[in-house]
Amino acid sequence: MTLSAVASDADDSVAYTFASRYVREALPRFRIPEQSIPKDAAYQIINDELMLDGNPRLNLASFVTTWMEPECDRLIMAAVNKNYVDMDEYPVTTELQNRCVNMIAHLFNAPIGEDETAVGVGTVGSSEAIMLAGLAFKRKWQNKRKAEEKPYDKPNIVTGANVQVCWEKFARYFEVELKEVKLKEGYYVMDPAKAVEMVDENTICVAAILGSTLTGEFEDVKLLNDLLTEKNQETGWDTPIHVDAASGGFIAPFLYPELEWDFRLPQVKSINVSGHKYGLVYAGVGWVVWRNKEDLPEELIFHINYLGADQPTFTLNFSKGSSQIIAQYYQFIRLGFEGFRNIMENCMENAKVLKAGIEGTETFDIVSKDVGVPLVAFSLKDSGKYTVFDVSETLRRFGWIVPAYTMPADAEHVAVLRVVIREDFSRSLAERLVTDIKKVLTDLENRWTKATMITHVKAEENPDGGGAVVPKKSVKQTYEEIARYWKRLVDRKKTSGVC
Template identity: 45%
Template structure:
């Protein structure tokens, strides 16, 4: 028997979700609908559209966390209404943020202890920009105190992530990207002297180069800056962009000196939602000492209740990601992070061994000494009979997202592929990828096979 409302219209709350009116027409794209809809039906339809996205666990292009424990989901739900910036209303969430800053600072051997300066951000990009602003302000203060012009700041770096290009453009800083040398995977110390000058606000060193996944030699870069200081008087600070490596090196390479153990390192940024294994939406920036964060960059607001300092490029944001980062640090501890990343490294090493044995590839990074990842290029691109873009396209048919892309402009003729092994990506899954990659190579090199016409366009 049909159930009717008083107005005679059929009550859809008891109907099958795919039999309701909202399910019998395309979902609105340009105008908010006039009527209410059953939440079950709307959920099912939006869920169905999202199923057309790629499988996050097969996305081997991203550094970002794609798996989390059920407890993380629960904490995120519980924090859905908490505004991270409102430290007066949510003081315990603010306390958890502070604890995370100090735990991470200790992980990076910050000398200041309880006086460490740092904050959470939406990700490593914002964290890097905040560190860059601090570098610019300190340089400008020094120049003005010396009575010198402060209108032409520059920042020296190697092959960096696009956030640093944005920083240069948004904040009017010349970005001096040092050309990538043949057979190098990042900035090299001997290149610095030709690029730093009195207008250099700092040098950015990368712990986990986006292109190749290798670490730049940070201690050697710092030593070269020390030598430049001794020879010329130019005292250039070093910032470490540890977006990926900041939560890897302390556990897999504990003896590697890259952090605040180096006196010239002024600040470090990292992404909690990459190898920090927190959900998407959290990054961290820490300064060696509080005085390295200029007071002029800190704002104080009272309209949320209380006097609250804030230093960020955004304002309102949820507190769940910070709480989830704290949970993960407590849940795993040093032993847990070490175990997870060691398992990822072993998967990466085995993938590297198999890729090297497949024939047409040359490894650029084998997954051993830096991030748990692998990158490679074609040994003989003209003679291969296919491109790495073709490999990407064939792998995509099996759901794998394995990017192919050129190196920075000075080496843009070299196209490479990269696989990142993260928490939640098992050894078994990586071996399935290796099997599929081997099959793709067989297809593309089989005699008599027509030349591939990839649908992929870079």
């Protein structure tokens, strides 16, 4: 008896994904494919590729939130299809944004009444917030110069060399000279006295950092305010301060309530803060608030009505999601002042545990300060055998993403590692990281010992062979070589982490 089979023409969408042709075909990289594929196959092949990404929870380079409660996750997904700019269609979402602005303004001690509406806006991050604040300073300065019939074509802004790259973007994009106060070894934040010395009649503002990206340290905004007030009185100028509180804005009010850095200081006219950092929201939300309405020139605010009602808007983009704004409001009412304080205290305690563990290796010097953003920055005491870049690379074998970098101008010879402590970084993870760092140090020490032995053996086998023995570089030479390499890399392509 003859058996015959008919080839199945069944729809590929019901086929077992790993038995289908889709897993053996190359994925499109440059052009949209001609044919459709089943949804489960599309999901599977993309999900498989994404497995090669790092684990966000172990990404200790980032300040950005990587965990939220499931209830908030559900709110985010429920609002993922809402375009925030459609304020007339989504009035409640707009109201939630306004509530967040008011809460943040009061948190930063803005001079407003209990029921008075604050001046501020939600952004996609602190980068956009800084651009908006900078534009407000520039326009206000230009208007004043025009009224005085003085030149207004050479604005400048004074910052420390430790500022995040978004300040450099603002200066370049909006044609403002960036005057940077250089750093020095052991002092990695802006010196207020040197900053005020650099202020002139064309300075639109001085930018102070509450939580340096490099070391987490808070700059002395109070001293800057006092020195700048004196200079303004002597010169007749009215140079203001902007506080970049991207990292520290949701830390200082809860851990250091007596610290004067915000609108309690008269020269502080605007403040930005990242909701997606210690505001405890996933990436995609920042905030900027102004002291009062006079500090935000009216001509920068646009009014549109084609979406159904008159809507004022002051943003660099237009359409954006509503989810992160809703998530920010959730965190404010869910945690309250008490909850935020508890989380920040936990972060600081876990940072202390990690710091103690790293000091216990007797291999590193701690560069970060005890007061500031909860992070630990540390450098090698001796880089003759291996560098912080070797440590960073080897830690990836254990899943940890720990950045290594050189300091900015005039401190480039200093290279450090940095671990950011977020709310989801527990004590047990801190202890595990210390254990893995010790394993890495042992491994690197063994590698160096083996490489040294091989070098000596080759030198003995070929005593007359030139170049057999490589002279050991000093620590300073090693750091300078690293600094030159990274400076070339950065000059070719300057990039920024999420802000």
